[in-house]
Amino acid sequence: xxxxxxxAQDTSTRQAVIAVLVExxxxxxxxxxxxxxxxxxxxxxxxxxxxxDEKQLSRITIVTSGTAMVIEQIKAQLDRLVPVHKVADLxxxxxxxxxxxxxxxxxxxxxxxxxxxxxxxxxxARVVDATTESFVFEMTGATDKLDAFVALMRPLGxxxxxxxxxxxxxxxxxxxxx
Amino acid sequence: MTSTETLSGAEIVLRALKDxxxxxxxxxxxxxxxxxxxxxxxxxxIRHILVRHEQAAVHAAEGYARxxxxxxxxxxTSGPGATNTVTGLVDALMDSIPVVCLxxxxxxxxIGNDAxxxxxxxxxxxxxxxxxxxxxxxNALGRILHEAFYVARSGRPGPVVVDLPxxxxxxxxxxxxxxxTPHRSYRPVVDPDPHAIxxxxxxxxxxxxxxxxxxxxxxxxxxxxxRLLTEFVHLTGFPCxxxxxxLGAFPxxxxxxxxxxxxxxxxEANLAMHGCDAMLNIxxxxxxxxxxxxxxxxxxxxxxxxxxxxxxxNKNVRVDCAIVGDATRVLxxxxxxxxxxxxxxxxxxxxxxxKQIDLWRSRDCLRYRxxxxxxxxxxxxxxxxxxYEIARETGRDVFITTEVGQHQMWxxxxxxxxxxxRWLTSGGLxxxxxxxxxxxGAQIAHPEALVxxxxxxxSILMNIQEMSTLAQYRLxxxxxxxxxxxxxxxxxxxxxxxxxxxxxxxxxALPDFVKLAESFHAVGLRAKSLGDLDGVIREMLAVDRxxxxxxxxxxxxxxxxxxxxxxxxxxxxxxxxDEAPSGAAQPGVTEEGMVLV
Ligand SMILES: Cc1cc2nc3c(=O)[nH]c(=O)nc-3n(C[C@H](O)[C@H](O)[C@H](O)COP(=O)(O)OP(=O)(O)OC[C@H]3O[C@@H](n4cnc5c(N)ncnc54)[C@H](O)[C@@H]3O)c2cc1C
Ligand SMILES: Cc1ncc(C[n+]2csc(CCOP(=O)(O)OP(=O)(O)O)c2C)c(N)n1
Ligand SMILES: [Mg+2]
Numbered sequence: 001x002x003x004x005x006x007x008a009q010d011t012s013t014r015q016a017v018i019a020v021l022v023e024x025x026x027x028x029x030x031x032x033x034x035x036x037x038x039x040x041x042x043x044x045x046x047x048x049x050x051x052x053d054e055k056q057l058s059r060i061t062i063v064t065s066g067t068a069m070v071i072e073q074i075k076a077q078l079d080r081l082v083p084v085h086k087v088a089d090l091x092x093x094x095x096x097x098x099x100x101x102x103x104x105x106x107x108x109x110x111x112x113x114x115x116x117x118x119x120x121x122x123x124x125a126r127v128v129d130a131t132t133e134s135f136v137f138e139m140t141g142a143t144d145k146l147d148a149f150v151a152l153m154r155p156l157g158x159x160x161x162x163x164x165x166x167x168x169x170x171x172x173x174x175x176x177x178x
Numbered sequence: 179m180t181s182t183e184t185l186s187g188a189e190i191v192l193r194a195l196k197d198x199x200x201x202x203x204x205x206x207x208x209x210x211x212x213x214x215x216x217x218x219x220x221x222x223x224i225r226h227i228l229v230r231h232e233q234a235a236v237h238a239a240e241g242y243a244r245x246x247x248x249x250x251x252x253x254x255t256s257g258p259g260a261t262n263t264v265t266g267l268v269d270a271l272m273d274s275i276p277v278v279c280l281x282x283x284x285x286x287x288x289i290g291n292d293a294x295x296x297x298x299x300x301x302x303x304x305x306x307x308x309x310x311x312x313x314x315x316x317n318a319l320g321r322i323l324h325e326a327f328y329v330a331r332s333g334r335p336g337p338v339v340v341d342l343p344x345x346x347x348x349x350x351x352x353x354x355x356x357x358x359t360p361h362r363s364y365r366p367v368v369d370p371d372p373h374a375i376x377x378x379x380x381x382x383x384x385x386x387x388x389x390x391x392x393x394x395x396x397x398x399x400x401x402x403x404x405r406l407l408t409e410f411v412h413l414t415g416f417p418c419x420x421x422x423x424x425l426g427a428f429p430x431x432x433x434x435x436x437x438x439x440x441x442x443x444x445x446e447a448n449l450a451m452h453g454c455d456a457m458l459n460i461x462x463x464x465x466x467x468x469x470x471x472x473x474x475x476x477x478x479x480x481x482x483x484x485x486x487x488x489x490x491x492n493k494n495v496r497v498d499c500a501i502v503g504d505a506t507r508v509l510x511x512x513x514x515x516x517x518x519x520x521x522x523x524x525x526x527x528x529x530x531x532x533k534q535i536d537l538w539r540s541r542d543c544l545r546y547r548x549x550x551x552x553x554x555x556x557x558x559x560x561x562x563x564x565x566y567e568i569a570r571e572t573g574r575d576v577f578i579t580t581e582v583g584q585h586q587m588w589x590x591x592x593x594x595x596x597x598x599x600r601w602l603t604s605g606g607l608x609x610x611x612x613x614x615x616x617x618x619g620a621q622i623a624h625p626e627a628l629v630x631x632x633x634x635x636x637s638i639l640m641n642i643q644e645m646s647t648l649a650q651y652r653l654x655x656x657x658x659x660x661x662x663x664x665x666x667x668x669x670x671x672x673x674x675x676x677x678x679x680x681x682x683x684x685x686x687a688l689p690d691f692v693k694l695a696e697s698f699h700a701v702g703l704r705a706k707s708l709g710d711l712d713g714v715i716r717e718m719l720a721v722d723r724x725x726x727x728x729x730x731x732x733x734x735x736x737x738x739x740x741x742x743x744x745x746x747x748x749x750x751x752x753x754x755x756d757e758a759p760s761g762a763a764q765p766g767v768t769e770e771g772m773v774l775v
Contacts (some may be wrong), residue, residue, distance in 0.1 A: 034304055073492070077489050080334075080487060082309040085362070
């Protein structure tokens with residue numbers, strides 16, 4: 001038989017990567033963001049783009065954190081929004097791949113410039129713009145890899161960083177809707 | 179419908195309303211919606227009730243919806259018309275009331291230009307509604323309106339705004355009728371998972387101290403749910419308590435009814451919730467007014483929660499068995515599974531549990547002392563009790579609405595609702611000014627019924643202009659004011675929590691309610707002392723006109739029992755009449771509790 005749950009609630013927090021398939025219509029992003037701000041949930045990162053022109057669907061990837069109860073609430077709250085088709089907690093539903101793209105501008109000359117290029121090569125960052133005193137690197141990867149690269153660039157003349165935030169997908173043959 | 183006949187946007191609006199079975203709408207005109215008013219003028223199928231403030235239009239639609247189970251419809255203009263609806267919309271959102279609110283908007287090409295009477299209505303009402311739409315294409319109008327009704331009434335009901343730019347109302351397009359296919363993305367689960375039902379029955383069959391805690395969701399589900407709830411409670415022999423929003427879901431005079439639970443609930447209901455070992459929550463949302471201090475809420479029970487909205491489950495209270503589904507279907511499934519399961523419940527334990535409950539009941543927690551002399555000051559509880567008794571003698575179908583405050587709680591404690599949809603009150607938002615317009619909606623829906631707004635003298639002033647609506651439509655609504663010359667609920671908190679410093683809670687400069695009634699073409703009555711009370715009530719019920727009855731009641735009466743915010747169920751404060759075994763400490767309010775409302 002079941003044992004009554006302890007009223008003392010689990011307060012440990014975890015991070016969750018949530019994929020949301022939504023109707024591609026005006027206002028849908030405002031609804032999602034309004035839900036998070038209105039209910040005091042964290043947004044660590046959020047990305048959105050159309051993914052199916054024929055069915056008029058967009059996909060939002062949200063990285064958030066909270067207690068198990070809060071994450072469960074977030075999913076239920078997202079799911080009850082009228083234009084939401086599907087909510088998937090990629091963190092819970094088996095292994096997934098999460099990637100970010102960053103554009104990183106580094107300016108400098110001489111020894112530092114050479115060093116930046118050498119490190120970029122080791123990280124498989126691509127040079128997508130170059131002048132005699134600067135580079136723009138393009139890099140795709142897991143968040144911590146990007147973080148590490150940006151940290152290494154800092155003393156070498158880092159000017160600015162632009163990042164997409166995480167996009168994610170489950171491993172294996174099954175789709176989000178299946 | 180695949181006609182290529184074109185209609186104006188305004189005609190499409192009325193056509194869609196008619197196809198949805200709408201026969202009455204509550205509204206207030208203005209420039210942006212004049213095309214709809216023009217189309218209304220040229221037809222007879224839909225009746226328009228002109229309120230005196232747009233907030234009241236929404237509350238009237240709520241009253242109509244809650245008393246009929248149908249969707250309430252509102253029509254207002256752009257800008258101030260739309261912004262005036264916001265309180266009503268949030269009220270409907272919090273209490274799960276299906277409302278479709280049509281708002282005018284400036285023409286599409288002016289949107290964003292700070293045009294005259296422009297407001298970002300969809301932006302403002304996004305968190306105030308279940309969903310909202312801005313219609314930009316007249317050919318989409320029919321489809322969107324039908325979707326709005328579907329969303330308002332499906333799953334957990336709520337308010338939906340459809341914002342209508344004036345050019346869309348004027349231009350011509352093709353009307354799309356009721357959709358034949360299900361909604362693309364919004365399809366709430368209504369049938370419960372049989373495994374969850376089986377698990378729930380296992381928990382309930384082995385319970386020794388069970389309780390059924392039923393809420394507004396049972397009312398939302400329709401009268402069949404209330405019938406099934408009653409059947410289930412009788413079948414099991416369990417005690418049953420209702421939330422404020424659930425009153426009427428289970429018959430108030432049934433011996434298995436423990437009364438309302440929560441902050442101003444009964445001693446027996448709250449102690450039974452605290453002491454139970456199995457709880458079936460059906461259509462209630464573990465509101466903070468009900469749970470009190472969460473970590474001490476019903477600490478030893480296995481909890482089953484049945485709700486149509488998965489986000490209500492495990493929101494405040496972790497439960498052991500979650501059932502997602504419509505209350506009617508859940509109850510039907512529970513009854514079938516209970517009967518099919520061969521396990522015998524522990525009747526000995528249940529009898530002992532009832533013995534304990536009867537002991538709590540014998541505390542008679544709602545007791546008050548009414549001095550019997552005709553000159554005596556009227557106790558507010560007594561006024562409601564007499565109103566209840568005399569109204570019952572009439573044998574009429576009675577609908578009670580309330581404002582917000584002590585009078586609302588006393589009404590909840592002393593009125594016994596035998597059927598659903600007869601109790602209309604603002605629970606989640608607690609909106610003063612709700613009761614009079616809600617009574618308008620109920621009276622419009624039930625012209626033959628007796629509709630009474632149990633009011634406070636402060637609240638009633640918040641939508642008093644609706645007396646004019648009563649006069650225009652000859653609605654015989656009775657406004658029964660428990661006039662204690664205080665914002666009594668505020669005064670009570672100040673007395674108990676703020677050292678008796680009655681900051682701004684005195685109702686100064688009150689109008690003469692009798693004259694006020696007369697100036698609004700209604701009947702004004704006053705009871706100054708006990709000797710007047712019955713006569714005033716009888717006269718109020720006898721006249722076939724709108725009445726304001728100004729009942730002068732004890733200014734210092736407090737509403738008990740009371741669980742102070744942040745306290746647990748077993749830390750209830752009982753009234754001065756209670757002969758508690760001395761030494762039973764009345765709890766103080768913790769600092770943690772002080773920050774709560
Ligand atoms: C001054 C004041 C004092 C108050 N004191 C108390 C008090 O002492 N006790 C008290 O109980 N309340 C009190 N309230 C009211 C309180 O604030 C809440 O409004 C109330 O407790 C909520 O009732 P509920 O849990 O039944 O939920 P509701 O707000 O009625 O919500 C209904 C629930 O049922 C679900 N539902 C909807 N439709 C269906 C369906 N078809 N099938 C299944 N589920 C469905 C919804 O998803 C939701 O979870 C007070 C309010 C005020 C203003
Ligand atoms: C619109 C609104 N403003 C403020 C409040 C806070 N409030 C709750 S009860 C109350 C006093 C109500 O006084 P009255 O109508 O006289 O009722 P009583 O408590 O005296 O019965 C107030 C101000 C509210 N609920 N709604
Ligand atoms: Mg008062």
